[in-house]
Amino acid sequence: MPENYRHCFGLHKEPFAADIPRQEILVTRTLTAVCDRIHYAISLGALALITGEIGSGKSTALRYVIGDFHPSEYRVLSVTATSGSILELYRQILAELGVENAGASRAKMTRRIKQEVLDLTLGKKMKLALMIDEASLLRLEVFAELHTLTQFEQDSKPFLPIILAGQANLIDNLSYRNSQPLASRVVARCHLSGIDQNTMQEYLLHHLKIAGVKQMLFDDAAVTAIHQGSGGLFRKANHLARGALVAAAKAQESVVSAEHVRRAATELF
Ligand SMILES: Nc1ncnc2c1ncn2[C@@H]1O[C@H](COP(=O)(O)OP(=O)(O)O)[C@@H](O)[C@H]1O
Ligand SMILES: [Mg+2]
Structure with a gap:
């Protein structure tokens, strides 16, 4: 399934990548x-x-x-x-x-x-x-x-x-x-320190855009769950967001919910 999730959401490349080029860094x-x-x-x-x-x-x-x-x-x-x-x-x-x-x-x-x-x-x-x-x-x-x-x-x-x-x-x-x-x-x-929730929303959207998707795939509760679960820290947010996309694709749902984030969180350290 992980190899299919990108296809499900129309993501051209691996989202929330660690090594984004300079011009794709979000200027907060x-x-x-x-x-x-x-x-x-x-x-x-x-x-x-x-x-x-x-x-x-x-x-x-x-x-x-x-x-x-x-x-x-x-x-x-x-x-x-x-x-x-x-x-x-x-x-x-x-x-x-x-x-x-x-x-x-x-x-x-x-x-x-x-x-x-x-x-x-x-x-x-x-x-x-x-x-x-x-x-x-x-x-x-x-x-x-x-x-x-x-x-x-x-x-x-x-x-x-x-x-x-x-x-x-x-x-x-x-x-x-x-x-x-x-x-x-x-x-x-x-x-x-960790970013605030509004910046997290902007951050998630930014990374989706980089990967080729313009619309927000995370609902508000999912953003809150990622923000809370990551403490506003980028790397943990990346893992939660990507894991939640995989969970949503597995459930054949087109929008990522807090439940998908919770499922992703059980896989992380
Ligand atoms: N301003 C930013 N814009 C986009 N992505 C970012 C930004 N800052 C951090 N990230 C993402 O978070 C990840 C972790 O950031 P990093 O700079 O490696 O943290 P640290 O060095 O503090 O451990 C990066 O690999 C990148 O994916
Ligand atoms: Mg570092």
């Missing part, structure tokens, strides 16, 4: 607020923090804002703190800088990153920004390292602004004594 008020803060921090060569629960739209916001920075003027180094270790982070930053063999030691990697950053900013007159997604996974010592890595006193303005995105414990980690030099450079913060 919150997304605009996040982008404004990121632009502000970058213009000051400072730090911005974007926190939010899993699935609240942090990575999507980063992906969206990157599109604002024209590659002729900006180099945005975009990395994800997968293991939390400094070496892994440095390797990713070096890869973003196009450097392959910088050596395996922390000292060599630090030197090489600094050299590249200076070359790009002073030599090539590029503007740089470092964006670290999943920064709440970074080990505590990394915050102290990052401060020294990204500071280049020249006219007393650091060259490398940083955007850190992650779950709320990122704030706790930045409150530790050794993180404070880095934390003192924070000029903007934004917390993404």
Whole structure:
């Protein structure tokens, strides 16, 4: 049945997909607020923090804002703190800088990153920004390292602004004594909480449109059920909405009801 549900509703592609292209991202008020803060921090060569629960739209916001920075003027180094270790982070930053063999030691990697950053900013007159997604996974010592890595006193303005995105414990980690030099450079913060019910309605319709269906397939009670069941968080809403479409198709109904959402919810973690 899952392979048929798209056909039942005339959906041209998988709805509520995780990897939507930039031009299909819904520009909510919150997304605009996040982008404004990121632009502000970058213009000051400072730090911005974007926190939010899993699935609240942090990575999507980063992906969206990157599109604002024209590659002729900006180099945005975009990395994800997968293991939390400094070496892994440095390797990713070096890869973003196009450097392959910088050596395996922390000292060599630090030197090489600094050299590249200076070359790009002073030599090539590029503007740089470092964006670290999943920064709440970074080990505590990394915050102290990052401060020294990204500071280049020249006219007393650091060259490398940083955007850190992650779950709320990122704030706790930045409150530790050794993180404070880095934390003192924070000029903007934004917390993404769940969206409200009206925005959820708009969000569901938006994703249906992307998948090729113009009319609203969810009745009001279904929207309420998805909003409540997801806590307004995008990723959970995606799973509930898609699961509810499958349940409605199975029941051969053309409109998705709260009951279909409830059936979908029993499948989710
Ligand atoms: N502004 C948006 N417009 C459309 N879809 C979005 C938007 N924000 C989030 N999503 C959807 O929600 C999913 C989860 O968002 P994501 O940015 O990965 O959350 P987080 O990084 O906070 O865990 C995305 O894969 C995408 O499908
Ligand atoms: Mg993410």
